Amino acid sequence: MRDVLAEAAFALFLERGFERTTVDDIVSRAGVGRRSFFRYFPSKEDAVFPDHERCLADMTAFLEAAGDAEPVDAVCDAARIVLRMYAANPEFSVQRYRLTREVPGLRTYELSVVRRYERTLAGYLERRCDGARDGALRAEVIAASVVAAHNNALRSWLRSGGEGDAEAAVDHALGIVRETWGSGAGRPPAVPAADGEVIVMVAAKGAPMWRVVQQIESALGER
């Protein structure tokens, strides 16, 4: 019933435009009563995005099950759930993207949904920070980065009419976030120690002990 209503609504939005389609038109096309519509969708806008509630629930469940995964990897993987929803039905996604560009009310609806995804990711990251200094701030900034990267790649794919590999484009975009904020950020790639490699301790003349220790740690990290 929910799917039937969403399909009837979307077909009418494409035929007549979003603003000129009434809920009465939709229920008439779907062959059901007016109250059925509002049982499934709080508003006409919700019928344009029928899958976001389920997708938000999937994201929440995924993050609850993420355990002790590296946190930035976990939120990047969670963001991919959204991409897969769009990529599962390219034709519908592209048509909806075009409709959304034309209707200001749908654009603001979409912004609210995006904000809910962002809050979900930020909430997870904040819990993983576990009271660290600036934890909530960093969580918000990283979540915003993930969403921006994901949406940049998603929008490019939608604008192209669904051409090319959406998953690869999103992976590439999220790669920038992982490089920047992930646990390996700022460190050079690990080089395995070769046979016969010698670690040389370095200290500046007259350097205080904390500098010596810092140098040793740095040399070990860069081996």
Next chain:
Amino acid sequence: MRDVLAEAAFALFLERGFERTTVDDIVSRAGVGRRSFFRYFPSKEDAVFPDHERCLADMTAFLEAAGDAEPVDAVCDAARIVLRMYAANPEFSVQRYRLTREVPGLRTYELSVVRRYERTLAGYLERRCDGARDGALRAEVIAASVVAAHNNALRSWLRSGGEGDAEAAVDHALGIVRETWGSGAGRPPAVPAADGEVIVMVAAKGAPMWRVVQQIESALGER
């Protein structure tokens, strides 16, 4: 006239609630005709945020004049224009924040405004990237980081009822973005060479020449 209307509107929103206040109530309180309202504000929501249009124009002008400033510094400075608008009138800003929390229509309006700030910052960053690989992607991610950091500090200040130093809080939050994305990102803070300090070259036994050069560069960078 514009200010008079905005003040009348806001006073009524606080007294009666946003939804229960009509445009007729507002123009009656302000002592003007109904058409005057719509000459200044497209909607009731716009009257709650009378300064954002000017603030967006100020941000655009600031970025146009930024010349060859370091791009991440420039967008952080541009974001501070928004903070100063809020901080110029703490009582109004705090009351409006509380009102916005209660009215879904105002929250979505605010999301649209935030998105316009983000697009303004991203557009500037993209122009500064000048066709670099992933320029648009990085521009979007950095702009989203700036906005998230700014808004995290701004919201904390608003939630506190306008207590404390909002500018210092935003500076601190933007500092995290500058450390991460700015031109100095990933480099350790410069330590001035002390008198008598000795630079020691380090190389692993049997290391290839490129590794030796890398180590020298790294040691010089970390001095």
